[in-house]
Amino acid sequence: MAQMLHRLLGHIKNVPTVYSALGLRDACRSLPQSIQLFQDISQEFSDDLHHIASLIGKVVDFEGSLAENRFTVLPNIDPEIDEKKRRLMGLPSFLTEVARKELENLDSRIPSCSVIYIPLIGFLLSIPRLPSMVEASDFEIEGLDFMFLSEEKLHYRSARTKELDALLGDLHCDIRDQETLLMYQLQCQVLARATVLTRVLDLASRLDVLLALASAARDYGYSRPCYSPRLLGVRIQNGRHPLMELCARTFVPNSAECGGDKGRVKVITGPNSSGKSIYLKQVGLITFMALVGSFVPAEEAEIGAVDAIFTRIHSCESISLGLSTFMIDLNQVAKAVNNATEQSLVLIDEFGKGTNTVDGLALLAAVLRHWLALGPTCPHIFVATNFLSLVQLQLLPQGPLVQYLTMETCEDGNDLVFFYQVCEGVANASHASHTAAQAGLPDKLIARGKEVSDLIRSGKSIKPVKELLKEKQMENCQILVDKFLKLDLEDPNLDLDIFMSQEVLPAATTIL
Known part of the structure; x- marks a missing residue:
């Protein structure tokens, strides 16, 4: 029974699967009503919930909504929308025939053309750009109104495309506007029963939490x-x-x-x-x-x-x-x-x-x-x-x-x-040194750390590492040698006293 409840709860994620809430209600009605949560679910998951689920299921085209990434309705909800969708679906073959007739009236240099439909813009005649069309003035064609150039295609309005605009209108936008109006009407009807939905979500989430706690207690041996x-x-x-x-x-x-x-x-x-x-x-x-x-x-x-x-x-x-x-x-x-x-x-x-x-x-x-x-x-x-x-x-x-x-x-x-x-x-x-070793610090660093720690605890002074001191002395010696090698003894402006006092002696103190 717990697994069945888990499965039903897992389906209550969005509007298309709200029917699972009704299945959850039926399952809880078969369980002991002495448990308050089961009793609440049996009572609160009322016919209003069934009405909401049925209403949404009869109106919303979920597959179409996912495909177009917007709200769409099922067929037979609004005859006017159905007629406009039928026209929109038949446009490709119809526009092919219109393009064939348009090509007969165009200059023989134009090899092909097509009639396209762009939402918010309407119907346009599209022809390929000819090599002779270089300047903007070359785009002008008698009997056509130039609109724009896109991807080496010239787009025009013709008498036929204007006639299509007047006859068919902006089908895509008209359909979207009418479906948006239906969505608003559906939303108002659902919100009229919003209290039921809120209560359903509250009870379902409580049951989900309790089932999760029970499942963890069973699987991991809790007491x-x-x-x-x-x-x-x-x-x-x-x-x-x-x-x-x-x-x-x-x-x-x-x-x-x-x-x-x-x-x-x-x-x-x-x-x-x-x-x-x-x-x-x-x-x-x-x-x-x-x-x-x-x-x-x-x-x-x-x-x-x-x-x-x-x-x-x-x-x-x-x-x-x-x-x-x-x-x-x-x-x-x-x-x-x-x-x-x-x-x-x-x-x-x-x-x-x-x-x-x-x-x-x-x-x-x-x-x-x-x-x-x-x-x-x-x-x-x-x-x-x-x-x-x-x-x-x-x-x-x-x-x-x-x-x-x-x-x-x-x-x-x-x-x-x-x-x-x-x-x-x-x-x-x-035991910080043991932790440092586990972290992968070099043994040399760990040993030095222990040495310094012991010196601090005993109150003794911390002396520099002899190896490091020798390395530093050799480095300073090399610096001093380089200074002597760069010394130009033939330079008339050379003052050896200044060189010894300012360059050699300070470096020598770090070596001795």
């Missing part, structure tokens, strides 16, 4: 969430990211729980590419899916009274906004700070990285401390960050409201193995 007004927060058992699990070969599920007075602020640290962002997104997506009435990608899920979901995960940059990436991030966080309640879910990923490290860390700590100061009325917050100093410098107050989580990893020699599993604790390093 039915529970709603608990007594629970302030969410509880997810072995949740999965609904999109990531379809793209990855294997996906590691993770649980999440927030509620009560403990762990309302969860600070998640871990190496780059360890799964922090995916974890935040899956918590938000599962909560959102449950709130809109969908099954969720988790073994179990209990959703409490969540009144809003605020995120600082992805910044959509646009030149039209006139805002920097960091300003966009600040706007997102400011919206959460100003509007989040104790029933809100707040997801923050890498806030503060768009500015100076110290300033970014200070802003992140200030925002979290603001929420922690609210005590039990603090929102439910998940924060993923690479600012390990947030924990190492103890920038957040100690207490049950804060819970530290990390992504489990294991170092295997020089390799870092990701388990993508959330556990309690704090990461001891970002």
Whole structure:
């Protein structure tokens, strides 16, 4: 039955297939009327809809409309339109005969001619341009009115073409005008029942959404969430990211729980590419899916009274906004700070990285401390960050409201193995060098980066690379040699003292 409903909904795309809506009504009438949506469809898809579909189907020529890229009507709707279309269809053979008669009256030098019909212009006599017709004055032919030259064809009005204009008129435009008038009349009759169409589209779209959610739940093994007004927060058992699990070969599920007075602020640290962002997104997506009435990608899920979901995960940059990436991030966080309640879910990923490290860390700590100061009325917050100093410098107050989580990893020699599993604790390093190696950076650059990082942590000065220093010295030596080779000792204006003080000595200081 679900597949049949899907098929019928798939046909409700445009006017020619509006009859599928009637089939959808008949299918829903055979289903349990205790379900409100089926009952509404059975009642709202009334005879008015059948009348609209029948009226449109009897008037509109859909194949002709597609072929001409405009509105056309079926035969036997308007006898006058049918007669003009018959004349228009018979024009080619008729005009051939007219052209034959015209050729008999033309100069013998003209080998051929044709009579053509151009909408809005009318009937014209077309003859090929002769080699002798060079100047505009050469185009004049006795008994003909020259109109224009196009593609080496001369176009004229003759007595016969003027007679055709008076007898037949502008057939193409007349037909289009009359069909446009019929379209307007049909439009008025359909709009008189517009309420029915609007209601049909609303109910059909609702059914389409529910069928899509049901299909996804069946195909991907989603479970039915529970709603608990007594629970302030969410509880997810072995949740999965609904999109990531379809793209990855294997996906590691993770649980999440927030509620009560403990762990309302969860600070998640871990190496780059360890799964922090995916974890935040899956918590938000599962909560959102449950709130809109969908099954969720988790073994179990209990959703409490969540009144809003605020995120600082992805910044959509646009030149039209006139805002920097960091300003966009600040706007997102400011919206959460100003509007989040104790029933809100707040997801923050890498806030503060768009500015100076110290300033970014200070802003992140200030925002979290603001929420922690609210005590039990603090929102439910998940924060993923690479600012390990947030924990190492103890920038957040100690207490049950804060819970530290990390992504489990294991170092295997020089390799870092990701388990993508959330556990309690704090990461001891970002392992940026491992991520850089995975991205394909040369080992030489990675080793230098680790060296500089270690020097900064230990407070030691950073010395230049010896190999690079030698290369620079050789380059400066070559420059100095070139200057001596270009020196013209026979130049009477040469001042060796100036040359040594301004050219040689500055270059020598970079070598020694």
